[in-house]
Amino acid sequence: MDRESSERGDMNCEQARLAWHRRCDDGVADPAVDEHLRVCDDCRAYHRQMDAIEGALDELRADTESIVSRRLDRKSQLQRRTWFSTVLPLARIAAVLAVAAALAWYFASTRFTNQQSGTDRLTNSSNNEDETVATIVPPPDDVTEITLQGESASRYLAVATPTSRPGVKLFWLYPTVGESPTSDPS
Amino acid sequence: MLRIQPCEAARNVNDSSATNLNEPGDPTRVSPSVRDRLVRLAYRFVWNRDDAEDVVQDALAVSHERRNELRDPSKWWAWTRKIVVQQSRLSGRKSSARRVQRERLAGQDLDRASEPPDAASGELKDIVRALLQELPQRQREVIVLRHLEELAYEEIAGLLEMSVSTARVHAKCGRQTLRELLVKRHPEWAVQWTGSRVSAAT
Numbered sequence: 001m002d003r004e005s006s007e008r009g010d011m012n013c014e015q016a017r018l019a020w021h022r023r024c025d026d027g028v029a030d031p032a033v034d035e036h037l038r039v040c041d042d043c044r045a046y047h048r049q050m051d052a053i054e055g056a057l058d059e060l061r062a063d064t065e066s067i068v069s070r071r072l073d074r075k076s077q078l079q080r081r082t083w084f085s086t087v088l089p090l091a092r093i094a095a096v097l098a099v100a101a102a103l104a105w106y107f108a109s110t111r112f113t114n115q116q117s118g119t120d121r122l123t124n125s126s127n128n129e130d131e132t133v134a135t136i137v138p139p140p141d142d143v144t145e146i147t148l149q150g151e152s153a154s155r156y157l158a159v160a161t162p163t164s165r166p167g168v169k170l171f172w173l174y175p176t177v178g179e180s181p182t183s184d185p186s
Numbered sequence: 187m188l189r190i191q192p193c194e195a196a197r198n199v200n201d202s203s204a205t206n207l208n209e210p211g212d213p214t215r216v217s218p219s220v221r222d223r224l225v226r227l228a229y230r231f232v233w234n235r236d237d238a239e240d241v242v243q244d245a246l247a248v249s250h251e252r253r254n255e256l257r258d259p260s261k262w263w264a265w266t267r268k269i270v271v272q273q274s275r276l277s278g279r280k281s282s283a284r285r286v287q288r289e290r291l292a293g294q295d296l297d298r299a300s301e302p303p304d305a306a307s308g309e310l311k312d313i314v315r316a317l318l319q320e321l322p323q324r325q326r327e328v329i330v331l332r333h334l335e336e337l338a339y340e341e342i343a344g345l346l347e348m349s350v351s352t353a354r355v356h357a358k359c360g361r362q363t364l365r366e367l368l369v370k371r372h373p374e375w376a377v378q379w380t381g382s383r384v385s386a387a388t
Contacts, residue, residue: 021358025339049365049376052310057333059311064230064334 011036016043020050144169148176216246220263224270230334231274231327233315241277245269268345271327310375317367324348325360332357 011019011032019033037044145160159172216224221242228245229238249256249266256265318326324346331342332353339357343350369376 018358021361024361025354025357045376046365049369050361052375053314053361053364053368054333056311056314057329060315061334061336063311064226 013040013043016040017046020047024050024054224266227267227335228270228274228277230330231271232277233319237277241270241273244277245273248273264341264344271331271345275323275327313368313372313375314364317364317371320367321360321363325356325363328353328356329360329364 011030013036016033016036019030022028022030023033037047144162145158147158147160148155149158150156155176157174157176159174160169161172162168163170224242224245225235225238228241229235232238232241245266249262249269252269256262318329321329327346328342331337331345332339337345339350339353342353346353348356
């Protein structure tokens with residue numbers, strides 16, 4: 001750097017470059033610097049390069065701010081995951097138990113209700129002529145008649161039992177298996 | 187064009203609040219916000235998250251061991267930051283060996299995806315980050331504290347146990363060294379900024 005180039009304008013190059021640092025540190029802008037930069041390419045380049053470095057440092061600061069927050073995000077995700085991993089299996093077990101309990105209650109109450117209603121229907125069958133009682137009566141206690149009915153392909157055993165209504169019998173039909181005696185070649 | 191102002195986080199953490207958050211039962215347990223600020227400070231020196239966590243853990247343990255030296259409890263925050271800077275200095279010497287060991291144990295560097303890319307990415311900030319490691323220790327510390335932590339020179343002088351004018355000189359020299367290294371190692375950037383090739387000596 002020769003003397004001529006270092007003393008362009010009212011300040012020399014060293015002062016112009018120091019002025020950048022003063023401006024960076026203290027925010028003090030010297031109008032004479034602009035005068036110097038207008039005529040000095042080297043100092044103009046210096047100022048631009050220092051501005052770029054300062055900008056890069058600003059970016060680095062912003063990046064490192066977000067790096068810690070990213071770490072926090074990851075930590076909170078992990079915490080959430082830990083919380084879920086503890087609670088979710090318990091919730092699943094509770095849900096399965098609740099469904100099982102509900103089903104058990106449902107089937108128990110349904111069976112009980114059907115038995116009750118079957119008895120009721122049998123009892124009340126005298127009041128309603130159209131009501132069908134054949135499928136829900138209790139097992140027969142006194143069988144009066146057992147016959148084998150039907151053709152060979154659909155043969156069944158009919159068990160007749162009296163009901164509370166005089167003259168009315170209930171028939172229990174049991175399908176049979178095996179060949180019919182009539183189809184026996186012997 | 188003064189761009190350096192005390193950051194929001196610095197205003198939120200003052201000495202008294204930080205002191206109250208230091209739990210006496212477990213010396214390494216402080217509030218998450220205080221710890222994060224310390225980790226961020228350490229990270230800007232060691233540039234590795236695990237190392238930064240280790241530095242803060244060590245620093246908190248040291249601050250607990252030497253708690254009798256702290257006359258004024260309200261200075262806990264500044265005092266602990268100073269210890270973090272000292273521990274970061276020590277960490278720089280052993281971090282390489284620790285990282286190699288960790289990578290060997292893990293089979294791969296799991297941190298690398300979340301770390302900032304190195305100078306090979308070609309971005310100026312990454313080049314500057316790599317060049318920061320080549321600065322003399324004092325210059326690097328002052329640059330980090332001034333430009334990344336946005337501390338006032340009075341605070342920097344207190345943390346690094348030097349005068350304010352010395353801190354200013356280190357900052358100026360550090361920036362100039364950064365520029366010289368940049369122009370020397372990456373002349374393409376000098377061309378991009380100036381439109382003409384400028385030597386590092388100018």
